[in-house]
Amino acid sequence: HRDKRVRSSAARLAARLPEEAWKGLLNSLSKGFPQSQLLGAETLIWRNRAAAPNAAAIQFALNALNRNTDADQRLQAVRLIILGLGDWKLRGASPEFWTGYECAAPILAEDPLRKKILAAVRPLLSGAGEFLPYEAARLLAMLGDDDPIAAEKILNRISSGSNASDDFHYLAAFSRLSSPMTAELRKRATSALLDLNRKLNDQEHRVKMNWSDRCAELAEQWVIRDPRIVDDFLANPAFFTVAHAYLAKPMGA
Secondary structure: OOOHHHHHHHHHHHOOOOHHHHHHHHHHHHOOOHHHHHHHHHHHHHHOOOOOOOHHHHHHHHHHHHOOOOHHHHHHHHHHHHHHOOOEOOOOOOOHHHHHOOEOOOOOOOOHHHHHHHHHHHHHHHOOOOHHHHHHHHHHHHOOOOOHHHHHHHHHOOOOOOOHHHHHHHHHHHHOOOOOOOHHHHHHHHHHHHOHHHHHHHHOOOOOOOHHHHHHHHHHHHHHHOOOHHHHHHOOHHHOOHHHHHHOOOOOO
16 A cells, blocks of 8 residues: 555554464565565564564565565665664664664674665665665665765765755765775765855755754764874865864864
8 A cells, every 4th residue: 555554554453463363464475566575574573573673574675675666665665674673773872963873773794684685775875766865875874884885876965956954864874884985985075064054054944953063973973984084174175164163173173
């Protein structure tokens, strides 16, 4: 069903079935169309809410994702994988802006399931539309992807005309990756961060968040990851403005 509320209600009801009926339904869903497998993933999450990561639910979502070209169903799959990983890390995220970029129930780097997720999600960064690449970047960030091509594709979502809030999302996701920060990636990331102030002024609105504090935290994580990025900030003429005074501390001043 196209209505998310109907799908969610069906999943919750199915999750309460007696064991034998439940097993029969799950077997049927596993052999069905991608949307049926997505329902199976959501049902598994509701039936085993304490299980995180929920490997069975994640595998159902992956099966649907790998068989699907429908953008909406792919987005459902990505979000269900995130739920299978325990969803956002609402407690204990460090720094605070990583709340939506760390999962509550991480899986080990050597876990085969992690490799399956990364392989299925990386191509979605180049997809059309607004929401699918957005959530794909979040999921790769949660897994700390080490693929340099994925890092490049995440920064490719940022342009001179892209939205400042979206830019921060992709820069935050980029900060969680574990791939090497090449000279080109450092230059692009610092330029994008320094351009946020212009975009906020041009768009004549500011999202309800403390931009200076969050951007300072973001820059600090980059410096921790690769101290050479300090030189990239200093080499950019846009750095030397009053608007970027908040960056002095992360730069070690």
